[in-house]
Amino acid sequence: MNTETTKPVILTGDRPTGPLHLGHLTGSLQNRVAMQETHDQYVLIADMQALTDNAHDPGKIRRNILEVMLDYLAVGIDPGKTTFCLQSGIPALHELTALFMNFVSVGRLERNPTIRSEIAARGFERSVPLGFLNYPVSQAADITAFGATAVPVGEDQLPIIEQTNEIVRKINNQAGKSVLTECRAIIPKVGRLPAVDGSSKMSKSSGTAIHLSASPDEIRRAVRMMYTDPGHLKVSDPGKVEGNVVFTYLDAFDPDEQAVAELKDHYRRGGLGDVKLKKRLEEVLENVISPIRSRRDSFAADPAEALRILKQGTRTGDLISKATLDRTREAVGVFSFDDQYELG
The missing domain is CATH 1.10.240.10 (Tyrosyl-Transfer RNA Synthetase)
Structure with a gap:
């Protein structure tokens, strides 16, 4: 679990749509093990974002939260150095997403090349779920909530970082001060591993990936x-x-x-x-x-301990994100009754 530190803040994570595989190991997990020594690292299990194209099977997401958490611990991501959080357990992330949505147009989201390619790959066309179209805004909320200055992503995710920084600048300009922090992308040295059948991308569900738990x-x-x-x-x-x-x-x-x-x-x-x-x-x-x-x-023999680590980290993430939300609400002129704001 992270304590207060002057280290730069890094946010990373995965959607719990299945066990992690060798592509995750080279693309992100090995970097996370190294960066937890030099950064204040938060790892987010993005279960709400996983629902954007798996809402028909929420049980799949629920089952894989533990699987992903076990993979994290198994590769050496240390709960004494890294804070693990569950996205759905941090309400401030969802309110930040709702606020940020007012600073992004539908046209801008549709022009995002990452979104365009993912929509095409899934055959959504005009039937794309709104949550899926909006996931760059959700990711922007995640990144800014923790004050992350660095985010490890593949090159295909660079437009997400660009869109996050656009939102940050809009809110900071409206507030006339620095409320949110811009971030930079960290690109892994090893490129994306191909699937075992030679296709461009490993898939957790199609049998073209080698899981970290493979026999x-x-x-x-x-x-x-x-x-x-x-x-x-x-x-x-x-x-x-x-x-x-x-x-x-x-x-x-x-x-x-x-x-x-x-x-x-x-x-x-x-x-x-x-x-x-x-x-x-x-x-x-x-x-x-x-x-x-x-x-x-070894970790799977005591799943309650893995979930306890996740729950404890989520509480920490909730406190940090709530503080960011409060600053952002004030910056965009949204008050609560707790502020004793007189209506009318």
Whole structure:
């Protein structure tokens, strides 16, 4: 649990739509473990945002809150250094979202390239849920509520950070003073891992991701279905490294960079079969996942403790967010009866 600190504030998190996978590990989780040493870090389990395209199955969200929390603890995110919060348990976030909605037009949201691409990917067209269209505003509320100055995101999420800072500037300009803090994006060094079938993005539900809790058999099955080079029909054939998912994963997880470089040279000139290559990757991934799986099993033996950590952190997040909400309400001219504001 965080205490008062002068460290820069960072906000990050995930939607609890399923257990976390290797793409999360390289894209965010490893960075969170490192940044909790240098930042005042808050990790938000964004269950309300998960409902924006899963409202038909809220049980899915509820079930995965614990799963995601166990993954966080298993990879080494320390509750003594990081505050974990549940989005739905912080009412101030939702009121901030409602306030911010008055500073953003529908047209601006529809022009957000992140929103446009996600709407197209889900086939929403004009049937897009309002909550989904509005999730950049919800994310802006999350970021500003904690006073985050840094937010780790993929490049595809940069428009969300831009929109957040637009809202911050509008409110600060109206107030004539600095009420909310602008933030910057932190882009992970490792790009997004492809799905095991070679498609552009891992999916928690389609079987194209390797979960952090994967068993040795599950790792083996996933590696065997990995896309390599369709032109590499015989062991003696020269093969392509570029676009080869097995090499992408070796680059991300094999600690022996020299050995991987030699494998690439061997594959390009021919004489290295996919079976041997995949066998190495299986061993590499088992070495990565095995300690995570073991720690996760240990935490899963006492789920009440994991939920207690989340509940305690949510209380802390609620206090911090409420203070931001109060400042913002005053800045935009919204008062409560507690302010003894005389109506009329």
